Amino acid sequence: MKSPVPVNGFACKNPMDVNSDDFFNAAKFDMPRNTMNKLGSNVTNLNVIQFPGLNTLGISLARIDYAPFGVNPPHVHPRATELLTVLEGTLYVGFVTSNPNKLFSKVVYKGDVFVFPKAMIHFQMNLDHDKPAVAQSALSSQNPGVITIASAVFGSKPPISDDVLTKAFQVEKKLIHWLQSQFWENNY
Amino acid sequence: MKSPVPVNGFACKNPMDVNSDDFFNAAKFDMPRNTMNKLGSNVTNLNVIQFPGLNTLGISLARIDYAPFGVNPPHVHPRATELLTVLEGTLYVGFVTSNPNKLFSKVVYKGDVFVFPKAMIHFQMNLDHDKPAVAQSALSSQNPGVITIASAVFGSKPPISDDVLTKAFQVEKKLIHWLQSQFWENNY
Amino acid sequence: MKSPVPVNGFACKNPMDVNSDDFFNAAKFDMPRNTMNKLGSNVTNLNVIQFPGLNTLGISLARIDYAPFGVNPPHVHPRATELLTVLEGTLYVGFVTSNPNKLFSKVVYKGDVFVFPKAMIHFQMNLDHDKPAVAQSALSSQNPGVITIASAVFGSKPPISDDVLTKAFQVEKKLIHWLQSQFWENNY
Amino acid sequence: MKSPVPVNGFACKNPMDVNSDDFFNAAKFDMPRNTMNKLGSNVTNLNVIQFPGLNTLGISLARIDYAPFGVNPPHVHPRATELLTVLEGTLYVGFVTSNPNKLFSKVVYKGDVFVFPKAMIHFQMNLDHDKPAVAQSALSSQNPGVITIASAVFGSKPPISDDVLTKAFQVEKKLIHWLQSQFWENNY
Amino acid sequence: MKSPVPVNGFACKNPMDVNSDDFFNAAKFDMPRNTMNKLGSNVTNLNVIQFPGLNTLGISLARIDYAPFGVNPPHVHPRATELLTVLEGTLYVGFVTSNPNKLFSKVVYKGDVFVFPKAMIHFQMNLDHDKPAVAQSALSSQNPGVITIASAVFGSKPPISDDVLTKAFQVEKKLIHWLQSQFWENNY
Amino acid sequence: MKSPVPVNGFACKNPMDVNSDDFFNAAKFDMPRNTMNKLGSNVTNLNVIQFPGLNTLGISLARIDYAPFGVNPPHVHPRATELLTVLEGTLYVGFVTSNPNKLFSKVVYKGDVFVFPKAMIHFQMNLDHDKPAVAQSALSSQNPGVITIASAVFGSKPPISDDVLTKAFQVEKKLIHWLQSQFWENNY
Known part of the structure; x- marks a missing residue:
């Protein structure tokens, strides 16, 4: 982290000092997160901020936990497409296109995949009123941002x-x- | 438009058939637009949709007219940075960053320039209660989109x-x- | 698929004909695959070939099933970084750098994440002799290729x-x- | 400006130190410039050199003043397409293609827009012998260069x-x- | 050439119809060219126009023959850096930077390499008054263009x-x- | 080399300190190399590591010497297409596509050109049992890498x-x- 060679505003290690752990993250992506908040959802990001080894590699991840009826509210990733896989439960997912604003939405189940194109407003909601849901998303940037x-x-x-x-x-x-x-x- | 050679989903003329008019648009960017709507503003886009010759060239324009106290409401260009020049009047302009949501805003005057980075939520408002305002924006894509x-x-x-x-x-x-x-x- | 507007060599639908199902794939990524082959592994790709809606979006997925002691043998994705999450089991994973050939390897467990930079030779092996393992990978191209x-x-x-x-x-x-x-x- | 994090050879401020003024430039783009020189023209650039906040944003501007019959002589922007709007007067504008050298030229009036594709030789001349002319150009790079x-x-x-x-x-x-x-x- | 799948404005063969000859060109780059013209030089291009298989691959070549004292006059490649190797003779080579116009020039000999950055004005001249010279250049685009x-x-x-x-x-x-x-x- | 402005992990000189020699390399690309090794070949790279001035310019070179029957064994350039010109001798060249693995190969002679698309496994062999062969390759990256x-x-x-x-x-x-x-x- 004290490297004299920053790239994209993030520190870039001297290649001689790199080791296997730089490409590894103990993300515990199998562990449920706490969804006790007003939205009933919890997003665990794993991008260049949490995992510096992703710098310049053009990809990152997120785990999303949903309480029963929980919502990941309308948001935008300014620098990435998001490709979501349902790990548990049933989700109502959708995105709105550039003006004129068409909604593309779908109810998706465990094992299904849905894509939210770059910088479109999108959301997910757990349709189950009594069971949590879980999704994992891949994002096409190491630094996708979220608004x-x-x-x-x-x-x-x-x-x-x-x-x-x-x-x-x-x-x-x-x-x-x-x-x-x-x-x-x-x-x- | 019947070209057999589409590029980026838009028709691309045979180079033999291209002439000076393909690089020209009589945009009448000097003429005030009608701002009689609820928002009190009017955006005239000039991108690859209105001006097919911009395809692949990575740039486009917009003229924005503001009624007194008119607002160009919070929106996003998913594929472009916007660089705005005030042509007439006084504007309150701003954008909000990725989470955590910091607002960068400024009152800008005739001749001033302000930049809204790619895919950030931004807006403008005419601060004059009795005079129209005008701005011209350059966008870093021939197909910036707007949400x-x-x-x-x-x-x-x-x-x-x-x-x-x-x-x-x-x-x-x-x-x-x-x-x-x-x-x-x-x-x- | 009969679209007159191909992009990147793949058909691109007329925006008017696009619907929610174009952004959806019933990948059944929750279902175990058959790993009864010499390598003891099975890769289920979900890229632009299986999921045309990913075209131009710069991302794709794969599910990898490993029999006990199964191997996903040394290979290269010429156009993508791969970001792997362990869904079940214990894997020995690694990649070899450009000459001189350093090996970066690691034993990774359920919930861990490991990244294989673009076009590097990499592999995984299930270290369990009696249990299957599963991983899901995100790839930074809609058309990553595999050699x-x-x-x-x-x-x-x-x-x-x-x-x-x-x-x-x-x-x-x-x-x-x-x-x-x-x-x-x-x-x- | 003493930032330890340069990007593209330009200093990049620590995000914590950024404020609204970093996205603003009092360019006085409404003010006529002095065109008393042999060419009878004056180009006021507003790119990453004058406006550091444009770094990485892929866009810049220029105001061009023309004396009566003034000329902005044949030149090239090695890294940008230029999209010109006539603010005042009547201009003869044109560019020459790659070999074989076809000239695409046009007489353009107040409110018209003309595009000079990236790195092509182009020029403008004020056709009025007794009135100044003014144009504003958008360029598809924060560092377009000019030759x-x-x-x-x-x-x-x-x-x-x-x-x-x-x-x-x-x-x-x-x-x-x-x-x-x-x-x-x-x-x- | 009758392919229904154009890319970048050039035909792109169906992958099923591609064969080894699509990646091959009998360029006769070892054979001297005729330099009997006013400039005393001859450039043999080998880019996507002569060699369609280079499409999308981002590289091309040129062989340059110089009569004694022959000149490859000041020109620009709008879309490519040029990396020149002297095959025979002694050349005076140079390029001029963006304004202000600094000349970087050098006398280069058989086996030497010199680079002309993208879209800069550059030239070469054979310094021998009685022997031909030859160079081979690599260009960083399959369609570099020349002005x-x-x-x-x-x-x-x-x-x-x-x-x-x-x-x-x-x-x-x-x-x-x-x-x-x-x-x-x-x-x- | 002590520049405070690194780009892509390589030092980038202050523009004020740049001179003609930064764009020049006395590569001696006309001189035969020693091919006395098990493979009977010798690759002389000329990329950003040997020639720092190539940084950001997107191109590099290599000279390849082959002993009689010498082999440049199967390898991959993770970040570049390679465009090879035969300078002397007769080569058997080829590359293998992404799965399914089709071989595209060809016998090529002095003056011929063959292209190996980015990140594909490729090789060359001197078919002459009693004469050396020589090739020069252009690569579409200043830092192509080799595996x-x-x-x-x-x-x-x-x-x-x-x-x-x-x-x-x-x-x-x-x-x-x-x-x-x-x-x-x-x-x-």
């Missing part, structure tokens, strides 16, 4: 002007203020 | 399940239904 | 000249002939 | 051998020497 | 306006007319 | 487990041990 729509729009620091949001969402200022006063907990 | 957040989330066809949106925005179903019943007119 | 070293070198059609192979492997011609006469069954 | 043909060929430091230029331009050495002795003032 | 400066500027069809060229080269119109009336034979 | 199949598989440090290799090559452990005990001299 959760609700928290980015209503929970940014500092907040976006209420004049902008009032017009954008065609609602009263009072509602915008109420939304902006929520605690926008992310599931990442 | 208006409010209409993509609440106005997609078919709609996103209200269960997803209720959890995502932490509001009551009634409000989601009300939002989904709005007419989501885009300014493009 | 199994042993079958490419000794089982190509037509065969590589025995003069080349004798010098390359520093063995007698008889052995080369014997190797070339094997049935090089791939596990794909 | 003015006449000054690169006849005004390089040190000069190109007169033997090369005599043969290349099929003229007498005396003329080459005369051209090489000119003061090759650029309009950048 | 010979003198013929592109003075010999385009149709011609560039003499008003533009008079200002650009700071010479009298008579000289521009004389240059435009030359026969601009290329050595390709 | 010699036999030494990577049987000569890596540390060695690959004999259990993996026994299954992969379908031979007895004794033979694997014998192969692993060879001295795997590379010809680079």
